[in-house]
Amino acid sequence: xxxxxxxxxxxxxxxxxxxxxxxxxxxxxxxxxxxxxxxxxxxxxxxxxxxxxxxxxxxxxxxxxxxxxxxxxxxxxxxxxxxxxxxxxxxxxxxxxxxxxxxxxxxxxxxxxxxxxxxxxxxxxxxxxxxxxxxxxxxxxxxxxxxxxxxxxxxxxxxxxxxxxxxxxxxxxxxxxxxxxxxxxxxxxxxxxxxxxxxxxxxxxxxxxxxxxxxxxxxxxxxxxxxxxxxxxxxxxxxxxxxxxxxxxxxxxxxxxxxxxxxxxxxxxxxxxxxxxxxxxxxxxxxxxxxxxxxxxxxxxxxxxxxxxxxxxxxxxxxxxxxxxxxxxxxxxxxxxxxxxxxxxxxxxxxxxxxxxxxxxxxxxxxxxxxxxxxxxxxxxxxxxxxxxxxxxxxxxxxxx
Amino acid sequence: xxxxxxxxxxxxxxxxxxxxxxxxxxxxxxxxxxxxxxxxxxxxxxxxxxxxxxxxxxxxxxxxxxxxxxxxxxxxxxxxxxxxxxxxxxxxxxxxxxxxxxxxxxxxxxxxxxxxxxxxxxxxxxxxxxxxxxxxxxxxxxxxxxxxxxxxxxxxxxxxxxxxxxxxxxxxxxxxxxxxxxxxxxxxxxxxxxxxxxxxxxxxxxxxxxxxxxxxxxxxxxxxxxxxxxxxxxxxxxxxxxxxxxxxxxxxxxxxxxxxxxxxxxxxxxxxxxxxxxxxxxxxxxxxxxxxxxxxxxxxxxxxxxxxxxxxxxx
Numbered sequence: 080x081x082x083x084x085x086x087x088x089x090x091x092x093x094x095x096x097x098x099x100x101x102x103x104x105x106x107x108x109x110x111x112x113x114x115x116x117x118x119x120x121x122x123x124x125x126x127x128x129x130x131x132x133x134x135x136x137x138x139x140x141x142x143x144x145x146x147x148x149x150x151x152x153x154x155x156x157x158x159x160x161x162x163x164x165x166x167x168x169x170x171x172x173x174x175x176x177x178x179x180x181x182x183x184x185x186x187x188x189x190x191x192x193x194x195x196x197x198x199x200x201x202x203x204x205x206x207x208x209x210x211x212x213x214x215x216x217x218x219x220x221x222x223x224x225x226x227x228x229x230x231x232x233x234x235x236x237x238x239x240x241x242x243x244x245x246x247x248x249x250x251x252x253x254x255x256x257x258x259x260x261x262x263x264x265x266x267x268x269x270x271x272x273x274x275x276x277x278x279x280x281x282x283x284x285x286x287x288x289x290x291x292x293x294x295x296x297x298x299x300x301x302x303x304x305x306x307x308x309x310x311x312x313x314x315x316x317x318x319x320x321x322x323x324x325x326x327x328x329x330x331x332x333x334x335x336x337x338x339x340x341x342x343x344x345x346x347x348x349x350x351x352x353x354x355x356x357x358x359x360x361x362x363x364x365x366x367x368x369x370x371x372x373x374x375x376x377x378x379x380x381x382x383x384x385x386x387x388x389x390x391x392x393x394x395x396x397x398x399x400x401x402x403x404x405x406x407x408x409x410x411x412x413x414x415x416x417x418x419x420x421x422x423x424x425x426x427x428x429x430x431x432x433x434x435x436x437x438x439x440x441x442x443x444x445x446x447x448x449x450x451x452x453x454x455x456x457x458x459x460x461x462x463x464x465x466x467x468x469x470x471x472x473x474x475x476x477x478x479x480x
Numbered sequence: 481x482x483x484x485x486x487x488x489x490x491x492x493x494x495x496x497x498x499x500x501x502x503x504x505x506x507x508x509x510x511x512x513x514x515x516x517x518x519x520x521x522x523x524x525x526x527x528x529x530x531x532x533x534x535x536x537x538x539x540x541x542x543x544x545x546x547x548x549x550x551x552x553x554x555x556x557x558x559x560x561x562x563x564x565x566x567x568x569x570x571x572x573x574x575x576x577x578x579x580x581x582x583x584x585x586x587x588x589x590x591x592x593x594x595x596x597x598x599x600x601x602x603x604x605x606x607x608x609x610x611x612x613x614x615x616x617x618x619x620x621x622x623x624x625x626x627x628x629x630x631x632x633x634x635x636x637x638x639x640x641x642x643x644x645x646x647x648x649x650x651x652x653x654x655x656x657x658x659x660x661x662x663x664x665x666x667x668x669x670x671x672x673x674x675x676x677x678x679x680x681x682x683x684x685x686x687x688x689x690x691x692x693x694x695x696x697x698x699x700x701x702x703x704x705x706x707x708x709x710x711x712x713x714x715x716x717x718x719x720x721x722x723x724x725x726x727x728x729x730x731x732x733x734x735x736x737x738x739x740x741x742x743x744x745x746x747x748x749x750x751x752x753x754x755x756x757x758x759x760x761x762x763x764x765x766x767x768x769x770x771x772x773x774x775x776x777x778x779x780x781x782x783x784x785x786x787x788x789x790x791x792x793x794x795x
Contacts, residue, residue: 328597
């Protein structure tokens with residue numbers, strides 16, 4: 080490992096411990112046309128993620144020890160990134176009754192989440208926060224007031240008003256986060272806030288932590304780079320005044336939480352740098368083209384993130400919005416602390432920080448080609464990834480079919 | 481000036497010159513429509529497909545008359561009784577339309593952005609006849625033409641648009657067509673029906689928001705009333721239609737607050753007694769019927785510019 084590192088650094092490359100992703104949708108079982116555990120785990124490696132946590136919003140949802148065991152087995156068989164299972168908070172992810180959290184943790188679940196949906200019933204969510212303490216695992220909550228964001232397909236603001244699309248106001252996330260923080264305080268539960276995306280949300284978390292609340296939060300790479308202007312056809316990153324343009328209403332920009340304003344992106348970077356945000360997690364959400372090649376309002380929410388995360392983060396650092404050291408911490412130590420695990424010492428990622436490249440559908444290992452970065456010039460790319468000392472991703476080799 | 485645009489999807493990025501060119505061409509078309517034989521061969525041999533996935537009578541008929549006045553062949557694909565009803569995807573419909581070989585696709589669809597989707601996937605020229613809440617560019621242009629004919633130069637004129645702005649593609653396209661011509665727009669309506677971004681200082685360039693309709697109409701040069709959809713009450717956005725009609729309906733008294741000759745416009749169809757009093761709709765200030773006539777001419781102008789000029793026929 081040490082030789083590899085020294086060698087790479089001599090060639091002007093960056094090395095880092097293999098990244099840990101708290102939030103990935105691998106779609107198997109049930110939606111294998113969009114991704115499988117194998118294709119997802121390989122795409123993760125191509126993005127530098129050597130450990131990934133699989134969200135349980137599959138079909139069936141992962142709410143039983145048998146399904147956990149199957150997920151773990153398939154992850155191992157893929158021989159790519161390590162796959163850690165997340166179990167649902169509620170049975171069937173239906174938001175009505177608690178799943179057997181203690182049993183699920185014993186079976187290997189590293190966390191609980193109903194992601195895709197919030198646990199809308201506050202009493203049930205309170206119970207979940209309390210009960211999960213017995214399981215010793217964090218609750219990863221997708222904070223969203225569904226009434227306030229009903230029918231919304233993008234951020235509610237100047238751009239949605241111009242494009243004539245129903246919006247999801249920042250308040251839909253912020254009111255839910257306020258609720259979740261209050262319940263975390265009441266219960267002493269281990270709360271982790273998934274994909275925080277607004278300046279107001281960051282501020283709520285900052286104040287809660289300042290008041291001594293032991294909660295954690297994550298932000299996605301796309302919420303650190305892209306803005307709601309991208310729905311209108313802009314391809315300028317948040318730190319750019321101008322950029323290339325694409326056709327408006329590209330469904331690859333449709334994601335939940337939605338792409339927000341440049342001011343929100345800036346606030347997320349600030350939150351990352353001052354420790355308010357503990358981790359960067361991809362929320363990798365691949366979709367088959369049938370789910371995206373439709374009208375904007377009909378399209379599924381989600382961006383395929385793994386393989387473009389590193390260039391987005393590197394470019395944000397180069398623009399002066401954050402430091403690379405902090406980014407690496409948020410991709411390794413941060414997520415490890417959330418999960419209560421150690422950062423694997425023999426996982427390594429090697430990055431070429433200067434290489435310019437343009438993502439194409441063919442070049443992506445993921446089955447999900449749904450990223451608005453197709454055809455966009457990026458700088459920085461993962462060129463190799465080692466898991467347990469073994470080279471498992473090598474950009475110069477042909478991609479495994 | 482040689483016409484550059486392949487499609488007419490929205491006029492939000494059009495220059496003043498482009499808008500003026502359409503208005504000039506419209507004048508020529510008005511002249512043709514005034515002749516005994518209202519026909520010209522500019523689009524002979526061309527096929528215009530009217531793809532209306534959202535029902536409409538007046539706009540569709542208006543486009544059909546416009547296409548036929550230019551001697552084009554016209555095919556209608558409407559929502560009822562078509563594959564759209566059977567659940568055919570927009571993508572499949574585009575593929576079918578492309579295979580059928582239309583020169584121009586005029587489309588109306590309930591989804592904002594649908595015309596961009598279609599334009600990306602077809603060689604035909606696409607004219608947006610209304611997409612969701614987003615744009616209705618031919619309505620904006622015909623309203624601009626109508627107001628210019630009535631008021632002359634629109635520089636410095638203040639035009640009120642009142643109604644359900646949030647859900648109105650007509651409002652957005654009126655703003656896009658009128659502001660470049662020098663007009664300023666006052667938006668008025670229930671706060672729940674105006675986009676939040678447009679109520680707190682970030683209104684589009686050239687527009688302001690005034691919730692009090694009486695104040696908005698004081699000294700205004702024209703008013704455009706928008707149709708109120710009854711569903712908005714059921715969605716919890718309005719307490720009642722009755723209250724809407726009393727607070728934001730165009731009554732005789734309200735209309736009298738404008739300048740003496742200020743006209744009243746409405747894109748139709750109207751809910752008389754709700755957003756507009758019957759006497760106002762059919763009164764001396766009303767240009768509503770003129771709008772309809774001008775609509776055919778504007779649509780002829782655009783079909784001509786996209787597919788009927790010597791340059792367009794060559795390409």
